[in-house]
Ligand SMILES: [Fe+2]
């Protein structure tokens with residue numbers, strides 16, 4: 001996956017990941033680090049195979065790796081990290097001369113189920129949720145995702 005290899009050494013991408021890491025240094029809840037991004041990429045790929053979707057593996061990895069690159073911005077300004085990540089991802093993809101529309105649309109909608117419109121967007125949305133090991137998390141009682149007393153379900 002040549003384009004994934006190019007992304008993983010892209011200076012802007014690495015800068016944003018460093019900003020995420022800095023912003024989440026003391027965070028007790030799930031982080032938005034390389035582990036999370038690769039977890040999403042792998043589970044997205046599994047889901048696409050299970051659903052017989054013809055989404056190229058490289059497109060899925062690029063989408064997953066870029067989907068949270070502006071999480072640091074959300075901590076800083078309150079901006080929606082899905083929208084901001086989509087904007088930052090477009091700049092990087094254009095710099096790498098990779099077609100950006102489909103990927104950026106999936107990233108933009110990855111926080112809200114009702115916004116998702118494409119198969120790639122659905123896979124990103126589903127895999128992003130499925131990778132979190134909430135069922136064994138010691139902080140579930142104070143996690144905002146479970147504030148209504150919801151119980152976590154099976155994790156991939
Ligand atoms: Fe996210």
Ligand SMILES: [Fe+2]
Pocket residue numbers: 032036040067068128
């Ligand atoms: Fe995520």
